[in-house]
Amino acid sequence: MIRVTRAHLNVDAQSHPGMTGKNNEDRYAVASFVVDQRDRIPVLFAVLADGIGGHRAGEVAAELAVNHMMQAVARSDGRHVRRTIEDAVLEASEAIAAHAASNENLKGMGATCATAWIIGDKLHTAYVGDSRIYLIRSGRIQQLTVDHSWVQEAMEKGILTPEAARQHPNVHVIRRYLGSPTPPDPDFRLKLFNDEGDQHAENNQGLQLLPNDILLLCSDGLTDLLWNDEILEVIRSKSSLKEASRALIEIANERGGHDNITVVLISVPPNFKLVVRRRVNWVPWVIGGITGAVLLLGAASVLAFGLLTRNAKPTITPTATSSPVPTRTLAVTPTPMPTMTILPTLSLPIAPTYTPWPTNTGTP
Numbered sequence: 001m002i003r004v005t006r007a008h009l010n011v012d013a014q015s016h017p018g019m020t021g022k023n024n025e026d027r028y029a030v031a032s033f034v035v036d037q038r039d040r041i042p043v044l045f046a047v048l049a050d051g052i053g054g055h056r057a058g059e060v061a062a063e064l065a066v067n068h069m070m071q072a073v074a075r076s077d078g079r080h081v082r083r084t085i086e087d088a089v090l091e092a093s094e095a096i097a098a099h100a101a102s103n104e105n106l107k108g109m110g111a112t113c114a115t116a117w118i119i120g121d122k123l124h125t126a127y128v129g130d131s132r133i134y135l136i137r138s139g140r141i142q143q144l145t146v147d148h149s150w151v152q153e154a155m156e157k158g159i160l161t162p163e164a165a166r167q168h169p170n171v172h173v174i175r176r177y178l179g180s181p182t183p184p185d186p187d188f189r190l191k192l193f194n195d196e197g198d199q200h201a202e203n204n205q206g207l208q209l210l211p212n213d214i215l216l217l218c219s220d221g222l223t224d225l226l227w228n229d230e231i232l233e234v235i236r237s238k239s240s241l242k243e244a245s246r247a248l249i250e251i252a253n254e255r256g257g258h259d260n261i262t263v264v265l266i267s268v269p270p271n272f273k274l275v276v277r278r279r280v281n282w283v284p285w286v287i288g289g290i291t292g293a294v295l296l297l298g299a300a301s302v303l304a305f306g307l308l309t310r311n312a313k314p315t316i317t318p319t320a321t322s323s324p325v326p327t328r329t330l331a332v333t334p335t336p337m338p339t340m341t342i343l344p345t346l347s348l349p350i351a352p353t354y355t356p357w358p359t360n361t362g363t364p
Contacts, residue, residue: 001033001034001035001036001043001073001074001075001076001077001078002033002034002035002036002037003031003032003033003074004032004033004034004042005032006032007030007032007042007044008032008042008044009044009118009266009267009268009269009272010241010266010267010268010269011030011044011046011241011264011265011266011267012240012241012242012244012245012264012265013028013030013046013245013262013263013264013265014242014245014246014249014262014263015028015260015261015262015263016249016253016257016260016261016262017260018221018252018253018257018258018259018260018261019253019256019257019258020257020258020259022259022260023056023058023059024059024260025050025051025052025058025059025061025062025260026048026049026050026051026062026219026221026260026261026262027048027049027051027059027062027063027065027066028046028047028048028049028066028217028262028264029046029047029066029069029070030044030045030046030047030264030266031044031045031070031073031074032044032045033045033074033078035077035078035079035119036077036078039276040276041078041119041120041276042120042274042276043078043117043118043119043120044116044117044118044266045070045073045115045116045117045118046115046116046117046215046217046264046266047065047066047069047070047113047114047115048066048113048114048115048131048217048218048219048262048264049061049062049063049065049066049069049111049112049113049114049131049178050062050111050112050129050130050131050219050220050221050260050262051063051065051109051110051111052109052110052111052112052174052177053100053106053107053108053109053110054105054106054107054108054109055105056105057100057105057106057107057108057109058109058110058111060099060106060109061096061099061100061106061109061110061111061178061179062111064092064095064096064099064111065092065096065111065113065178068088068091068092068095069088069089069092069113069115072084072085072087072088072091072092073088073117078119081117081119081124081205082124082188082205085115085117085124085126085186085188086185086186089113089126089128089178089183089184089185089186090183092111092113092178093178093179093180093183093184094183096109096110096111096178096179097179097180097181100179109179110174110177110178110179110180111129111177111178111179112127112128112129112130112131112174112177112178112219112220113126113127113128113129113131113178113186114126114127114128114129114131114132114133114145114217115127116133116215116217116266118209118266120274120276121208121209121268121272121274122206122207122208122209123190123205123206123207123208123209123215124205124206125144125145125188125190125205126186126187126188127145127148127186127187128148128176128177128178128184128186128187129147129148129149129174129176129177129178130147130148130149130152130174130220131145131217131218131219131220132144132145132147132216132217132218132220132223133145133215133216133217134215134216134218134228134231135192135213135214135215136213136214136215136216136232136235136236137210137212137213137214139232139236140232141228141229141231141232142191142192142193143191143194143228144190144191144192145187145189145191146187146189146191148174148175148176148177148184148187149171149172149173149174149175150170150171150173150174150175151165151168151170151171151173152165152175153175154168154170166224171224172220188202188205189201189202190202190204190205190207191204192204192207209268210268211268211269211270211271211272212267212268212270213267213268214235214241214265214266214267214268215265215266215267216231216235216263216264216265216266217263217264217266218248218261218262218263218264219259219260219261219262220259221252221257221258221259221260221261221262222248222249222252222261222262222263224258224259225251225252225255225256225257225258226248226251226252226255230251231248234247234248234251235248235265241265241267244265245263245264245265248261248263249261249263
């Protein structure tokens with residue numbers, strides 16, 4: 001794909017280390033592209049990573065995750081989304097594991113990852129860990145992702161309620177992360193309803209975004225402290241994405257800010273209409289036109305030559321040749337006349353000579 005400076009959707013992103021004085025181990029990136037020079041389909045890719053591990057190890061892992069994911073998408077052709085993300089997750093996870101193995105201070109580091117890849121108006125998501133993606137549409141908020149965490153599994157089995165899960169000691173135990181000994185599989189479930197089956201949720205990939213839709217990517221520093229309906233109310237009450245992202249971070253910090261907080265907001269303009277500007281490649285058309293003209297000219301030349309050759313063949317036309325008409329002399333027998341009177345002999349005039357027709361010289 002080709003990097004461009006202007007995105008076709010509205011974006012705002014902010015990150016804060018929180019109120020505990022710890023390093024900010026969250027990383028994010030947002031970039032806009034077109035598929036290629038000919039089919040200039042607009043593309044937006046957003047990735048967020050939350051680092052885990054020892055001193056500074058988490059931020060190194062998050063940085064590696066974001067860089068590898070972004071580079072993999074940038075060098076892709078934008079036509080094989082799932083395969084590109086699978087390869088990128090594997091590449092990022094192996095890079096993090098290799099760094100951890102090479103430095104004792106980085107041992108045990110890893111990172112979560114949440115991505116939103118919007119091609120034209122079609123949304124593709126993928127994630128590993130407990131960083132989340134939300135869709136806000138028609139006054140409703142829907143969590144599109146499923147946390148890869150111990151408490152999520154406990155809630156699915158009915159062991160914990162959502163309220164109890166927030167206070168549980170294992171609330172930050174992650175079941176799937178980049179940099180793990182066994183590379184994780186990215187999760188492609190895009191859940192539009194809470195009770196939606198897994199296969200159906202995967203089939204939602206390529207979801208068409210509508211005017212006024214808002215996407216939220218965030219780390220658990222936000223969702224640990226704000227419920228989904230609170231997030232919805234904050235975003236709906238603000239007049240811009242910048243105000244909304246700032247307000248979400250402020251509320252999380254007011255409630256303790258015990259972790260890093262990162263928010264990426266993407267909105268579809270109210271009058272959004274996808275317009276794909278396709279750049280015409282004139283070279284094949286010019287070459288085709290020249291080739292066609294040469295072939296047409298050749299055919300015309302052959303036809304003209306055939307006509308000329310046919311007309312140049314001699315046509316035998318009877319030539320009107322004048323044959324002299326013999327002069328007829330009328331002999332008149334003298335009639336006896338009175339004596340001493342002699343009449344001259346009468347002769348008819350000579351018949352006129354015919355001028356022959358001109359011979360055909362080949363000109364019609």
